[in-house]
Amino acid sequence: MNWILQALNGISMGSLLFLLASGFTLTFGLARFINLAHGAFYLLGGYIGLSTLRATGNFWLALLAGGVSIVVVSYFCERHLFRRTRDNHLAQVLLTIGIVYVIADIALLVWGGNPLRIPPPAFARGPIDLPWGIVYPRYRFFLIVFGAIVAAVLWVIYTKTQLGAIVRAGVDDREMVDALGINVHRLFGLVFGLAAFLAGVSGVAGGAFLTLYPGAEWDVLVLALVVVIIGGLGSLGGAIVGSLIVGLIDAYGRWLFPEFSYFMVFGPMVILLLFRPTGLFGRET
Amino acid sequence: MGVAAKVGIGCAGVLALVLPQFLNTFWISLLIQILVFGLLALSADLLIGHTGLFPLGHAALLAVAAYTTAILEVRHAIPTLLAAPAGVAVAVFFSLIFGVAVRTSGVYFILVTLAFGHIVWGVLLRWSSFTGGDNGVGNVPAPTFGPISFPTLSSYYYLALAVVVVCTAAYRVLVRSPFGLTLRGIRESESRMRALGYNVVAHKYAAFVVSGLFAGIAGVLYIYWNRFVSPATTTLVISAEATLMAIIGGTGTIFGPFIGSAIILVIRNYVSGFLVQWMTVMGLVFIATVLWAPDGLLGLARRYRARRARDATSPDMASLPKR
Numbered sequence: 001m002n003w004i005l006q007a008l009n010g011i012s013m014g015s016l017l018f019l020l021a022s023g024f025t026l027t028f029g030l031a032r033f034i035n036l037a038h039g040a041f042y043l044l045g046g047y048i049g050l051s052t053l054r055a056t057g058n059f060w061l062a063l064l065a066g067g068v069s070i071v072v073v074s075y076f077c078e079r080h081l082f083r084r085t086r087d088n089h090l091a092q093v094l095l096t097i098g099i100v101y102v103i104a105d106i107a108l109l110v111w112g113g114n115p116l117r118i119p120p121p122a123f124a125r126g127p128i129d130l131p132w133g134i135v136y137p138r139y140r141f142f143l144i145v146f147g148a149i150v151a152a153v154l155w156v157i158y159t160k161t162q163l164g165a166i167v168r169a170g171v172d173d174r175e176m177v178d179a180l181g182i183n184v185h186r187l188f189g190l191v192f193g194l195a196a197f198l199a200g201v202s203g204v205a206g207g208a209f210l211t212l213y214p215g216a217e218w219d220v221l222v223l224a225l226v227v228v229i230i231g232g233l234g235s236l237g238g239a240i241v242g243s244l245i246v247g248l249i250d251a252y253g254r255w256l257f258p259e260f261s262y263f264m265v266f267g268p269m270v271i272l273l274l275f276r277p278t279g280l281f282g283r284e285t
Numbered sequence: 286m287g288v289a290a291k292v293g294i295g296c297a298g299v300l301a302l303v304l305p306q307f308l309n310t311f312w313i314s315l316l317i318q319i320l321v322f323g324l325l326a327l328s329a330d331l332l333i334g335h336t337g338l339f340p341l342g343h344a345a346l347l348a349v350a351a352y353t354t355a356i357l358e359v360r361h362a363i364p365t366l367l368a369a370p371a372g373v374a375v376a377v378f379f380s381l382i383f384g385v386a387v388r389t390s391g392v393y394f395i396l397v398t399l400a401f402g403h404i405v406w407g408v409l410l411r412w413s414s415f416t417g418g419d420n421g422v423g424n425v426p427a428p429t430f431g432p433i434s435f436p437t438l439s440s441y442y443y444l445a446l447a448v449v450v451v452c453t454a455a456y457r458v459l460v461r462s463p464f465g466l467t468l469r470g471i472r473e474s475e476s477r478m479r480a481l482g483y484n485v486v487a488h489k490y491a492a493f494v495v496s497g498l499f500a501g502i503a504g505v506l507y508i509y510w511n512r513f514v515s516p517a518t519t520t521l522v523i524s525a526e527a528t529l530m531a532i533i534g535g536t537g538t539i540f541g542p543f544i545g546s547a548i549i550l551v552i553r554n555y556v557s558g559f560l561v562q563w564m565t566v567m568g569l570v571f572i573a574t575v576l577w578a579p580d581g582l583l584g585l586a587r588r589y590r591a592r593r594a595r596d597a598t599s600p601d602m603a604s605l606p607k608r
Contacts, residue, residue: 090333108564
């Protein structure tokens with residue numbers, strides 16, 4: 001029965017990772033920007049959501065506040081800092097690490113160093129009884145459904161709408177899209193905004209079961225990075241498959257080999273890189 | 286090398302030898318720290334400045350060397366003469382494994398090395414029966430070679446200085462050799478070097494392993510300075526700082542990484558003394574470097590000199606818009 005329990009753990013973790021990794025991978029695919037502050041956005045969104053929840057008592061409002069506030073932060077960063085790095089990846093990495101320092105320090109000052117848990121909404125509180133005598137937290141199911149809905153919506157936009165077609169074209173050949181008269185900068189702004197919104201929302205959603213603490217920004221970021229490395233940078237499908245793989249490996253690894261759970265996540269990544277350096281669905285960049 | 290540079294290096298050498306006589310332990314400790322992390326930044330710079338790869342996991346190589354030496358010294362009472370080389374050897378062994386990262390390039394290399402660094406951090410933290418978990422390994426004895434021991438901070442300073450000078454000299458020979466030239470060729474144009482018949486992947490792999498060797502030596506110097514190592518030494522933050530040190534000082538140079546190390550560590554140690562928000566200051570240093578000094582301070586100086594020379598020789602050029 002533990003196998004099923006761990007599968008549920010893995011899928012719900014994967015669901016959270018997808019919220020983070022999808023934004024990261026699309027930002028990279030389109031704008032060629034490596035945003036290591038994505039984890040800090042997650043943490044800050046979670047903290048702001050927590051404060052909103054304490055003030056209003058409404059979980060949905062907290063989700064929204066977490067997302068929207070991060071959009072504002074990200075807009076400022078994109079407008080004044082990110083653009084100046086052009087396509088220099090090392091500059092992007094160091095710049096965004098600097099932003100992580102600043103955000104983490106402010107968060108420590110405002111919310112303190114103790115782990116904080118966001119109370120789940122009333123409808124997702126408590127356990128749920130499954131067949132075979134499994135008792136499972138209701139909130140984790142909510143997270144799986146939430147992640148699946150976001151994935152489905154993103155997938156439909158990405159593959160079925162004109163906007164999605166433009167984004168896919170931009171991932172393939174940015175200069176060509178620009179030459180065809182589409183405002184690439186507005187498109188970048190849109191994708192950065194979407195990624196930031198998802199990061200902030202995932203901070204609130206994740207804060208309810210992973211808790212929020214100083215250092216969480218790197219923990220979630222590194223898992224999201226493994227997702228995009230396995231799935232392939234710039235691929236939405238890769239983010240979906242990758243987050244499920246990483247979530248499941250992480251859950252089984254923690255259960256079977258608690259001391260080496262990190263190896264369990266990174267081992268397959270290394271083996272994959274040996275044979276397919278661009279990940280499952282990635283292309284040469 | 287110009288006369289001014291030679292005089293500068295001479296002065297720095299004399300200062301490095303004499304200065305500790307007049308400093309208290311806080312500053313001597315800081316000087317050792319600058320040497321250790323300068324060597325780590327130098328090792329990272331073999332990849333950044335010469336090969337064109339950007340590693341973000343070098344703190345892990347430093348940490349495995351430090352842990353190995355510490356565990357051998359503390360738990361098995363192995364003498365320094367064996368424990369120190371063993372630490373370096375383990376770092377080289379890890380870089381032989383992590384070296385597979387050179388199969389990737391660009392962003393993937395950054396992310397893969399970051400992930401490697403995080404694996405090491407995670408294992409050091411979780412495998413507490415062997416690594417001591419969050420408590421790390423402490424009470425490392427002073428380095429002792431038979432009858433000769435280095436118990437005080439200032440005596441250890443001279444030992445560390447000697448090791449770093451020897452390593453830096455070896456590094457200088459290496460980057461000026463045909464091997465170093467090949468690495469810079471790869472940085473400039475990988476496809477051209479491949480067309481010329483060079484085995485590009487093998488050269489990158491060798492550069493990674495040599496870089497790991499220097500990082501391992503830095504790790505052994507670290508453990509005998511700090512006498513304690515914990516997973517905090519392995520974090521991404523330390524790896525990123527090593528990269529930033531190399532960039533602030535100026536990549537592809539010999540002294541740049543040490544200058545960068547001095548700047549970063551002085552800011553961190555000095556500012557954290559009176560400002561709780563020193564992390565913010567460090568973050569702003571990262572951001573400012575990327576925005577205003579992407580070629581580092583030596584790069585800034587070089588640009589300034591080039592501009593002055595140009596203004597002196599052809600006055601009409603000075604009126605042209607500058608980059």
